[in-house]
Amino acid sequence: GENVEQHPSTLSVQEGDSAVIKCTYSDSASNYFPWYKQELGKGPQLIIDIRSNVGEKKDQRIAVTLNKTAKHFSLHITETQPEDSAVYFCAERAAGNKLTFGGGTRVLVKP
């Protein structure tokens, strides 16, 4: 079955530094990889996604890279700010509507 491993489970960075979260997946048919940010008391919010025909996508301070051969994808946050503190989830989808989520990474940006 589908499986998504996410690392690290917690990440503490100094404000202004970069943060990197990595996910690996097992289903070679996976073709869509979203990232969600969940702040305290809120539901997960989609922040960026990438499809299998693209290797990298960037949106201001966040970027996602995908290596289909190695079956892993990563989220990069540059120039981190305190408001980036949240739990981040990666996910993958092979077909249909079902997303399989990673275990989450709690990011703390220290001022």
Next chain:
Amino acid sequence: ETGVTQTPRHLVMGMTNKKSLKCEQHLGHNAMYWYKQSAKKPLELMFVYSLEERVENNSVPSRFSPECPNSSHLFLHLHTLQPEDSALYLCASSQDRGTVREQYFGPGTRLTVT
């Protein structure tokens, strides 16, 4: 605001109670989902409805009963729950056609079973 609302936001119920969680989406989507979020399993899919028909049931105990009367509303009926069912229950919606199928989540209902 994501366009997906959930009520109530917090619920405390005893093991013999019956209650319902409500989700409403204002995005014109035709697929809706229930997820359970707990410390053990951060985002666990429970049910998927597409065009008001249940298309997936992830081995969820029968004490959870979903209902989707139309494409904008989704309910989760709860009865004789166990303390281990305490969790955050999240609703999501998406468009079930084409390549644009991003899921949008509501704020969740924090459920405590006593």
